[in-house]
Amino acid sequence: MAKLYFYYSAMNAGKSTTLLQAAYNYRERGLRPLLLTPEVNSPDGSGVISSRIGVQSPAHLFSLGESLLNVCRHEHSVQSIACVFVDEAQFLTRRQVHELGDVADELSVPVLTYGLRTDFQGNLFEGSQFLLAWADVISEIKTICHCGRKATMVLRIDSDGRPIGSGEQIKVGGNESYISVCRQHFKSGLGTNNQPELPFEDLGKDAAR
Ligand SMILES: [Zn+2]
Numbered sequence: 001m002a003k004l005y006f007y008y009s010a011m012n013a014g015k016s017t018t019l020l021q022a023a024y025n026y027r028e029r030g031l032r033p034l035l036l037t038p039e040v041n042s043p044d045g046s047g048v049i050s051s052r053i054g055v056q057s058p059a060h061l062f063s064l065g066e067s068l069l070n071v072c073r074h075e076h077s078v079q080s081i082a083c084v085f086v087d088e089a090q091f092l093t094r095r096q097v098h099e100l101g102d103v104a105d106e107l108s109v110p111v112l113t114y115g116l117r118t119d120f121q122g123n124l125f126e127g128s129q130f131l132l133a134w135a136d137v138i139s140e141i142k143t144i145c146h147c148g149r150k151a152t153m154v155l156r157i158d159s160d161g162r163p164i165g166s167g168e169q170i171k172v173g174g175n176e177s178y179i180s181v182c183r184q185h186f187k188s189g190l191g192t193n194n195q196p197e198l199p200f201e202d203l204g205k206d207a208a209r
Helices: 015-028 068-078 094-106 126-134 183-190 203-208
Strands: 004-009 033-038 048-050 056-058 060-062 083-086 111-116 137-140 153-157 177-181
Touching: 004 015, 004 094, 004 126, 015 033, 015 048, 015 056, 015 083, 015 111, 033 048, 033 068, 060 068, 068 094, 083 094, 094 111, 094 126, 111 126, 153 183, 177 183
Parallel strands: 004 111, 004 137, 033 060, 033 083, 083 111
Antiparallel strands: 048 056, 153 177
8 A cells, every 4th residue: 555654854954855865766766756846835936846955856836726636646647656755745735635645545656745844933834734644654854953952843033143933834035044943942042931041142153054
């Protein structure tokens, strides 16, 4: 039985790199992967999945109203798909996550999704919520905070290097950047902990990189 996988992490853990490497492994064996990436993450409409280390690949650009089951069914009928890869899977809708389960169950094609678990306020994204609920396999791609602990949270940083505590969940463009931090530095960054302030002086430097 084909499975639905969710690989989650904070920012800059190498999700896209991992996705592109896995897709390459399929191609190398003469098998066809289908790569999907959401429009919401691609303001220029390029439909390219790219990683920070310079690897990239064209992908099918989908809207949040699009049926991913129909996309996969159509592509599979044109030429057999060995595996579906979804980048930025946190942006998927509940319905689309359900459909990716259908791709695994009805088309017997494995689906590997990669995305953030939580947003800059520590809330689950819709896609991540239902992937955590419904995926057969859930696996964390680990990255580290500037303090050396495992980073599990994401802070939105303004152009002056200060963490931002409110705003839209999905914001494309603008001067904000994102950094991955441990839970303690997430709380101290947003001023929501009752613990003594942890050292935070490196944050601005991280954000400026
Ligand atoms: Zn930390």
